[in-house]
Amino acid sequence: MFNGIEKCVVFMWFPRLASDRVLRARPVDAPFALTLKQNNTERLYCLNTEAEALGLHRGMSCADARAFCPDLVSHPARPDLDAKFLSILRRWATRYCPWVGRQDGDGLVLDVTGSTHLWGGEEAMLADMRTRAARAGLTLRLGCAQTLGAAWALAHYGQDNAVTSAHSNALAALPVAALRLDERVVTALQRLGLRTIGDISATARAPLARRFGPELLLRLDQALGNFPEALAPEADPPHYxxxxxxxxxxxxxxxxxxxxxxxxxxxxxxxxxxxxxxxxxxxxxxxxxxxxxxxxxxxxxxxxxxxxxxxxxxxxxxxxxxxxxxxxxxxxxxxxxxxxxxxIGATSELTSPEQLNDLITRIGTRIGLENVQRFLPADSHIPERSFIIAAAAYTSAEGGWASPRPRPLRLFPPEPIAGAGNRPPERFRWRRMALSTAQAMGPERIAPEWWLDDENWRSGVRDYWQVATRQGRRLWLYYTPQNPGWFVQGEFT
Structure with a gap:
């Protein structure tokens, strides 16, 4: 046990942080895994206990996993949301001590020196942590020691909720991977017969340093408390x-x-x-x-x-x-x-984008920012899909329309007109107006996007024409060869 003077560090490891986060919101009574694309291959990122019991593991390709387990339920992983969830857990862990930091993306390190007596001792404090984590649906492994390295080793490879001194023999039985070494170094040590921390401690230091470099001995000394390791508690975000x-x-x-x-x-x-x-x-x-x-x-x-x-x-x-x-x-x-x-320059003044943003804000305070909208280009050659409407406050006017032929500024749903043949009619009526064609440019054939089921384009390809009428109207007409007919869809201004 530790007294109030000696260092006391707790490491909280959440081995299924990502999957627990998703399953807390939507529980699944089946093998479940989160997938992440790595090197153009979908691989398992985090699994629940049912999936691990069937032999699935992290890094396994999704194709192989479904071959072993056809009933596997998968969901795309969101590492950004996992990081936010760990930040929430870090704030929760400050109930045990003010010094809490994140570690390795799925763990928390707590410097509980001088705080354990508030919970009735180390064992009572660890029991409270585990109870609260289980109540929240989180898988938690704990390690408590005098150094960060020893606490990390106990959480990952030791007996759960173990409380031990960094200088005791409890670390000697742990595998060499508990020293936070690179996987290649761990493999090389195992080939030499050095499989536990005790084996490394009993080996001469000079040959180990020559072969594996100073990192191996540094990690060993940090775990045993022979070399200090600074704890970096994470500060709370600034409050504005x-x-x-x-x-x-x-x-x-x-x-x-x-x-x-x-x-x-x-x-x-x-x-x-x-x-x-x-x-x-x-x-x-x-x-x-x-x-x-x-x-x-x-x-x-x-x-x-x-x-x-x-x-x-x-x-x-x-x-x-x-x-x-x-x-x-x-x-x-x-x-x-x-x-x-x-x-900025010495003579620079308020730029036009800033003036526009102020205007959008003033209008938005009256009608709502979502109701101030702008047109943005979209990646589609279909006229109706070449733009999207988005809130101006949450988008920027970037990009532009690129078209081999001019497009009308006014687009509306196709309106049928009377006409025969595959060339624009010389005379036609549109919106109760009698018009006659003075000049026609075209055709421009536009094919439907076959990967989308659009009811308006089921008639097939369209041949578009730019028609200038003698009455001054400049219209955008198209002809449908599969189902012969003429339509007006736009007007040039």
Whole structure:
């Protein structure tokens, strides 16, 4: 057992972190595995206990796995979501001690020195960890020792929930892989007959250093406590929120805007220090009757300029009911995006994209950012599918349309007209107008996308023509050879 002075490190290893995360939301009563594409091959990334019991293992190709287990349920892996889930677990683990860091993408290291007595000792603390993890549906293996290397070794290769001293003989029986060595080094040691940590400790150090380099002896000394290994606890992410308490209640719009300007200054300085910008700001106004009102501002682009942000609050602040007065204000940036520093010239002014973003924000505060939309090019030669409509606040105007022939600015659903033959009719009626063809350019044949089942293109290919009428209309007509007919689909302006 450890006393309150000696070092005490706990390693929490989640061997099925990825699969447990998915199965917590959607339980599956069958062999389950997450797959990840590696070197153009779908391989098993993480498995549940049922799949491992059938002989499946990590790194196995999905084709071989389904040959062994036809009932295997698979789902694409999301390493980014696994990393976020581990961050949530790191914050949860701070209930045991303030020094918690992430390790290897599926483990947590805790420096619980001086904290174990709060839980009744090391064994009681480890039992509480395991109970809470099982209640949450997580597979957890624990190791507790005086060094990080020993705790890691016990969690991965020792008896679960073991508590041991780094200098005891408990590490001697563990395999050499418990020293966090490269797989090639482990294989070479096993070929020499050195299969456990005890075998390496009993071997002369000089020959080992000459053959395997200093890393082997370094890992051994770190596990036994002969060489210190720094623990790097992960700091909490910065909190972008500021508060202002007022000596006297205020209620005028000008006073609230002035106080908001005072809050924006330190908030934007903190955002600039971390090279971030705010996309969603929340201004909370607490009245003297303890009631609170919020003014939310959703920005079209990440910002950290208080001069540009302050006027955008004016409309929301003017609608606030101050009651008998406001005595406390709080401003928080709840949605943050990276905004790196950019090099600007000495005479540079506000650029056009920034002015557009401010305009989108002003309009979005009235009708909603989702209702301010823009057209974006799409990778399709079908006229109706050559563009998509997306919210302007969450997309950027990138790319452009590339077409061998001009396309009309106005597109609408095909409207049939009377005509015969495979050339545009000399006279036809469209939208109650009698038109006559003055000039026709074409045809441009467009074939349907065979990999998509589009009801509008089941008639087959289309021959498009640019038709200039004597009445001034410039139309986009097409002819369907398989089912003869003429249609108008667009108009040039």
């Amino acid at each position: 929120g500021v508060r202002l308490s007022l000596p006297d209640p205020i209620g005028l719009v000008a006073d609230v805007m002035g106080a908001t300007a005072r809050l924006l200054e330190p908030l934007c300085k903190k955002l600039m220090a971390h090279e971030c910008g705010a996309r969603h700001l929340t201004l909370t106004l607490r009245r003297v009757d303890q009631d609170s009102q919020q003014v939310e501002l959703r920005l079209a682009a990440a910002m950290r300029d208080p001069v540009r942000i302050l006027p955008l609050f004016e409309r929301g602040v003017s609608e606030v009911d101050a009651g008998f007065g406001i005595d406390q204000m709080r401003l928080e940036a709840s949605v943050i995006e990276p905004l790196p520093v950019e090099q």
